[in-house]
Each structure stands twice: as structure tokens, then as C-alpha cells.
Amino acid sequence: MPVTAATAQISLKIGHGHTENHSFHLAIQKFQEALEKRAPGEFTVAVFANSQLGTEREMQEQLATGTLEMTLTGVLATYEPKITLLELPYLFRDREHIKKAQASEAVQKLAAGLPAKGVRLVGFLENGFRNITDSIRPINNPADVKGLTIRTPENLAQIETFRALGASPTPMAFSELYAALRQGVVDGQENPLENISDGKLFEVQKYLALTHHIYNSAYFLVSESFYQSLTEVQRKALQEAVKEASDWQMDYVANREAELLESLKKAGMQVSEPNQDEFKAATAPVYDAFYQKFGNDAREFVKAIQAL
Numbered sequence: 001m002p003v004t005a006a007t008a009q010i011s012l013k014i015g016h017g018h019t020e021n022h023s024f025h026l027a028i029q030k031f032q033e034a035l036e037k038r039a040p041g042e043f044t045v046a047v048f049a050n051s052q053l054g055t056e057r058e059m060q061e062q063l064a065t066g067t068l069e070m071t072l073t074g075v076l077a078t079y080e081p082k083i084t085l086l087e088l089p090y091l092f093r094d095r096e097h098i099k100k101a102q103a104s105e106a107v108q109k110l111a112a113g114l115p116a117k118g119v120r121l122v123g124f125l126e127n128g129f130r131n132i133t134d135s136i137r138p139i140n141n142p143a144d145v146k147g148l149t150i151r152t153p154e155n156l157a158q159i160e161t162f163r164a165l166g167a168s169p170t171p172m173a174f175s176e177l178y179a180a181l182r183q184g185v186v187d188g189q190e191n192p193l194e195n196i197s198d199g200k201l202f203e204v205q206k207y208l209a210l211t212h213h214i215y216n217s218a219y220f221l222v223s224e225s226f227y228q229s230l231t232e233v234q235r236k237a238l239q240e241a242v243k244e245a246s247d248w249q250m251d252y253v254a255n256r257e258a259e260l261l262e263s264l265k266k267a268g269m270q271v272s273e274p275n276q277d278e279f280k281a282a283t284a285p286v287y288d289a290f291y292q293k294f295g296n297d298a299r300e301f302v303k304a305i306q307a308l
Helices: 023-038 056-065 081-087 095-102 105-110 156-164 174-182 193-198 224-229 232-266 276-282 285-294 296-306
Strands: 010-015 043-048 070-073 119-129 131-134 149-152 168-171 188-191 207-209 215-223 270-272
Touching (some): 010 023, 023 043, 095 105, 095 215, 105 296, 193 232
Parallel strands (some): 010 043, 207 270
Antiparallel strands (some): 070 215
């Protein structure tokens, strides 16, 4: 309903951990525009970039306690461990497959337990296909990863993937990564090209290997208490605005990949293009680790996604 003198605007704060130049921030601005179009004058949106409100994990906790309304996160598995099934190595064929998966019943079922924990998954942004960087040696095959200390997110899929490759995975927040690389706390890390560029990791990493080992989403979350305070019409407006921003951002990232790679080369990174089939074979044991951890549910989920 339109705002009148008697109806106050709804305060909507959104926090994320990247810069104002990152596609996440641009997508949130698209969301803001789309929400205003669908619910004119009903929401006052404030966006906080650069981890101003805390780490991804801390912002998730703020959603659960109702002190923050929305966030983007890559560590949703702290609330729903099975969400990491979406990040199994080489699970997706291409972006069309990814879109089908995100809209599937299998993924909806995966996220169904989140509202009871205080958060609700309302959409996805593309983090992208992850690649490995390091400061020790070029990576041309899986054996080159062995023995490296690699920062990963606090996420089981990445941790198990790098264990399978013989590296020492070291989980830490993205906001701590640049300093850890500069100080040599870790040898390398793995991220999509945009995060490598936006985080200026090329300043402290020499080698980039285009492994595309995991496709990674950022999860668009809303506080469940906030969501329940909205009318059905407002919820619909919010969800449609998220979808519009999500579709825009996935196309934007796909179209920028060649440009980002060229800029990283110009910044001095030495780029290798390993045989991805070799990495797929080397990381296959990760699936067994997940099947052991989550049982038949994991097998059925993987089957459902691969069948799409």
C-alpha cells in the first residue's frame, strides 16, 4: 500500500563484505531501484559495504537476532551445513544449468529449514567460478597444489576440495585475506576473478590458475522476523526485486570475465590454464566425503541436480 502520513516507511539495512565497485554492490543498487518501482515510498534502504557491519558470519547472526534486515553471505553453511552441497566441485555444467538448479525443488528443500533459525534465503547472486592463486609456483596440474597452504572460506566444500588436492586448507574471513597473503600466513587462496581483482589480491599473489573448480553463489538472506513483519504484497515486491537484481548481476559477471582476466594479466599475474578434467578426477573423493557426512540425502540431491 502507498505511504500516507499515518504509515511510516520500513527501514531496510543491507550489509555486505565487498567494495562499492563490486558487482554485489551494484546488484544491491539494482535491487533498491526495483523495490522502489514495485513498492514506491514504502521502504527506506541503507546499504553498508566493506564489512562495515561485521564479517559475513556476524551479519548472518545479526539477521537471526533481528538487528539487520538483509545481507549477502558465502558462509550460509554455518546455519545449514547441507547448503554446501551446492558447492561440490564441478557440479554444474554451465550457467543455464546453475539457473535451473537455483529454481529447483531440490534447492528449495535444502533451504527449507532456514526460517526456523531466523534467516530466509530469498535469492542468489553470482560469486562465480573459483580459481586458485598463489605466490609459490605456477599450477599446471593437481600435483602442483600439494603442500600449499590455501585460504578457503569457512565452508566444507572448499575445505574438502583442497584436502583432496593435498593442500592445507586454512579457513578465514575474506576481510582478513589480503593481510594474510601479504604476511605469508598462507601461500594462496581460491576465488572468482572478480574477487581477486576487487580485493587487489594480484598485489600479493603472482600466479593464477584457471581451474574453475567450484561454482559459488552468494546467498541473499533476509531476517525472518523482518520478513514476517511484511505484508504479502511487500514480500512479493521484495522477492521480485531480488530476482531482477540476480538476473542482471549474473549476466553482468559473465560478460566481464574476459575483461577481468586481461586486467589481472596486465597487473602482472602469470596465468595458467590447467586441464580441468584432471582436477575433476582429483577432487572426486569430495563427493564421498559428503555422502559419508550427509548420507542418502546428499546422493539424492546430487542426482537431482545432475539430472536437470
